[in-house]
Amino acid sequence: MSKNNQISLNRFVYQLPSIAKKLPKMLQGLIITQNSNAKSETGLGWAVEKAAKHNPNGMAVLYQDCRISYQEFNRWANQLANYFLSLGFQKGDVVALLMENRPELLVVVAGLAKIGVVSALINTSQSGRVLEHSINLVKPKAAIVGQEMYDVFVESQQSLELAGNAIYWVADVDTRSDTGCEPQNTQNLMNIIKNAAQYNPVTTNTICGHDGLFFIYTSGTTGLPKAAIFNHARFMKAYGGFGYTLQLDKNDIIYVTLPLYHATGMVVCWGSALAGYSGIALRRKFSASAFWKDVTEFQATAFGYVGELCRYLLDTPPSSYDRNHQLTKMIGNGLRPNIWMEFKQRFGVKQVMEFYASSEGNIGFSNVFNFDNTMGFSPMPYAVVKYDEVAGEPIRNKQGYMIPVKRNEVGLLIGKITKRTPFDGYTDASKSQSSILNDVFKKGDRYFNTGDLVKNIGFRHTQFVDRTGDTFRWKGENVSTTEVENIISSLPFVQDAVVYGVEIPGTNGRAGMVAITPTIGEVVDSMRLSVLLNHLKSNLPRYAIPIFVRIRQNTETTATFKYQKHNLKQEAFNPTKVDSDQLFALLPKATQYCHISIETYDAIYHGRYRF
Known part of the structure; x- marks a missing residue:
C-alpha cells in the first residue's frame, strides 16, 4: 500500500468540510447505534412500520416486474405475523427459512420479526449433511421453504427434527396474485395468510434490543457451519450506523444481488434502505452482464457489493450502460485497493461506503469519511496486534501480553469485549469461548478474535489484508x-x-x-x-x-x-x-x-x- 493511503490528522481534518452537511444525520444515527434503553421502540419490525408510516406510497421492494409499496409490504408482513401469533408462536421461537432472493423472503423475515420469532437464514448453497446440520442446530419450530429450494429440502427431510405439519411452502411466483399448488405434506403459506388481519401486531412494540432476530451461519474456523446470534440491537446499529451515513432518501433505490442469507444484504443493505424509507431492488442471483442494465431499469442510485462482485463488473466489456445510470453510491466490503480507483472512475461512483463487520463479531468499521482504499474508521475499542502466521496465534511479550503493531504494519484485529461491545457468541458455548482472547494487555481484559489480518493505516483506520487460520x-x-x-x-x-x-x-x-x-x-x-x-x-x-x-x-x-x-x-x-x-x-x-x-x-x- 502506498504511504499516500495512510490517514493522518491533516488528511482527516481536510475531509471534514465535504461531509459537514451529513454530520447532523450521522450524529442521529450514532445515537441510534448507542441506544441501550431496553424499553425504547426498536428492531426490524419497528423500522418497517416507521417507513410505512412516513412513506406509505413509496417503493419498498422492487423485483422483476413487481413493485411493492411500503404500505402494501407492511400489511403483507402483518398478515404473516398475525397468522403465526394465532398459532401460538412467541418471542424466542425459531423458524428456518430456505428461500432465494425475492420479496416473499423479506416479507417472512419482517413478519416474524414483529412477533419476536427468530429467522434462521439458511444458506441456499447448502445441501445434504451440511443443510441438515444447519437446520437441526437451531431447533426450529417450523420451516418455510421456497419452491426453488424444495427438492433440496426434501432430500434431507427425513434427517430433520421437524414435525410433519410444520413445513410451509412458498410458490416461486408473485404470490400476491398466484399462491401456486403446494406439494403433499406441506402447507401453502401465502394461501393460508390471505385472510389474516393486516393491522400492526401489538408485539412489535414489545421487542427489546437483546431479543433474537436472525441466526446467520458462518463457517468460523472449524467444522460445520456455526449459527451466529444476531439480535435486534445489532440490526439497529447497522440501521443507524450505515443507513444514517449512506443517507438514502425516499427517492433512492438500492440494488441488491447479494444473497439475503448474508448480513451484508439482509442487514446492511436492507437496513440502509429502511433508514431512508428507500426501496430495495432485488435480483435472484448476481449477473455481471445484466447488472448495469438492471441498475438503469430500476433507477437505482446505490448498490450493495462484495469485492469479487466488483472485479466481475470490471471484467465486462465497456458498454453504454457503464455511465448511463443514476447510481453514485455503493456499500459493502472487500473492494481491493488494486481496483478501487479504476472501479470508481469507470462507473462514475462518488461514494464507496466500504465497511468491516462480521455476523458474530463485536466491532465494526465504516468508511464514513469517504477515504479511498480503507475499510474505514471505528469508534469502538479495538487493537491490531502482532501475529505469528506459522504458529497461527498472536505474539506475546515476556510479560505475557500482546503487542500492538505500529502504523503501516499488519496484524491481527481484535475487538475489546465491553458492555457496549458485547460478544453475543454462537449457539455452541464452547465455540464462543474459543473465540475469546484473555489477558491481552492486562489481567482480566477480554477481546474477540476476529481471525482477520489488517493493516493499521492511522487515525483509527485500517485496511483489510487476509483471513487467518483454518x-x-x-x-x-x-x-x-x-x-x-x-x-x-x-x-x-x-x-x-x-x-x-x-x-x-x-x-x-x-x-x-x-x-x-x-x-x-x-x-x-x-x-x-x-x-x-x-x-x-x-x-x-x-x-x-x-x-x-x-x-x-x-x-x-x-x-x-x-x-x-x-x-x-x-x-x-x-x-x-x-x-x-x-x-x-x-x-x-x-x-x-x-x-x-x-x-x-x-x-x-x-x-x-x-x-
Whole structure:
C-alpha cells in the first residue's frame, strides 16, 4: 500500500468540510447505534412500520416486474405475523427459512420479526449433511421453504427434527396474485395468510434490543457451519450506523444481488434502505452482464457489493450502460485497493461506503469519511496486534501480553469485549469461548478474535489484508477447511486431506487447494480424481470445491499433530516448487481436474484463465 493511503490528522481534518452537511444525520444515527434503553421502540419490525408510516406510497421492494409499496409490504408482513401469533408462536421461537432472493423472503423475515420469532437464514448453497446440520442446530419450530429450494429440502427431510405439519411452502411466483399448488405434506403459506388481519401486531412494540432476530451461519474456523446470534440491537446499529451515513432518501433505490442469507444484504443493505424509507431492488442471483442494465431499469442510485462482485463488473466489456445510470453510491466490503480507483472512475461512483463487520463479531468499521482504499474508521475499542502466521496465534511479550503493531504494519484485529461491545457468541458455548482472547494487555481484559489480518493505516483506520487460520474467503464466501477436509477424507482412497487457500493473481480472496495423501497401496489417477470431483459436487457448495489438488506421499504435522499448512500455502500450485508431487487444477468451465504443467501454471499466473 502506498504511504499516500495512510490517514493522518491533516488528511482527516481536510475531509471534514465535504461531509459537514451529513454530520447532523450521522450524529442521529450514532445515537441510534448507542441506544441501550431496553424499553425504547426498536428492531426490524419497528423500522418497517416507521417507513410505512412516513412513506406509505413509496417503493419498498422492487423485483422483476413487481413493485411493492411500503404500505402494501407492511400489511403483507402483518398478515404473516398475525397468522403465526394465532398459532401460538412467541418471542424466542425459531423458524428456518430456505428461500432465494425475492420479496416473499423479506416479507417472512419482517413478519416474524414483529412477533419476536427468530429467522434462521439458511444458506441456499447448502445441501445434504451440511443443510441438515444447519437446520437441526437451531431447533426450529417450523420451516418455510421456497419452491426453488424444495427438492433440496426434501432430500434431507427425513434427517430433520421437524414435525410433519410444520413445513410451509412458498410458490416461486408473485404470490400476491398466484399462491401456486403446494406439494403433499406441506402447507401453502401465502394461501393460508390471505385472510389474516393486516393491522400492526401489538408485539412489535414489545421487542427489546437483546431479543433474537436472525441466526446467520458462518463457517468460523472449524467444522460445520456455526449459527451466529444476531439480535435486534445489532440490526439497529447497522440501521443507524450505515443507513444514517449512506443517507438514502425516499427517492433512492438500492440494488441488491447479494444473497439475503448474508448480513451484508439482509442487514446492511436492507437496513440502509429502511433508514431512508428507500426501496430495495432485488435480483435472484448476481449477473455481471445484466447488472448495469438492471441498475438503469430500476433507477437505482446505490448498490450493495462484495469485492469479487466488483472485479466481475470490471471484467465486462465497456458498454453504454457503464455511465448511463443514476447510481453514485455503493456499500459493502472487500473492494481491493488494486481496483478501487479504476472501479470508481469507470462507473462514475462518488461514494464507496466500504465497511468491516462480521455476523458474530463485536466491532465494526465504516468508511464514513469517504477515504479511498480503507475499510474505514471505528469508534469502538479495538487493537491490531502482532501475529505469528506459522504458529497461527498472536505474539506475546515476556510479560505475557500482546503487542500492538505500529502504523503501516499488519496484524491481527481484535475487538475489546465491553458492555457496549458485547460478544453475543454462537449457539455452541464452547465455540464462543474459543473465540475469546484473555489477558491481552492486562489481567482480566477480554477481546474477540476476529481471525482477520489488517493493516493499521492511522487515525483509527485500517485496511483489510487476509483471513487467518483454518478459514479462507472465496467468491465472497467463507470456506471452512475442516469441513472440506472431513468430506474429502471420507473417501476410502484418501488417508489425509489438508485444505488451504492459495492466491490466484488477478482474483480476490483465496482459491481452495487440497493436498491429498493416498491410502497405502492406492494411486490417485484420473478415475480417482473423477470420483473425488463428483463427491465434492454432491456434498459442497460450488465455492467450497477446491480448485487445485496436490497428491503427496506424506503429510507433515506439528508436534501437536496440526497440519503444516504454511509451506503448502507458499508452494501453492507452482510445479517448480513441489518436487515429485503431482498437481491438478479444475480450470474454468472444465468438467474434470487436469494436470498442471509449466505451461498451464504460466497461463493461470498471467490471467489467461478467468476464475
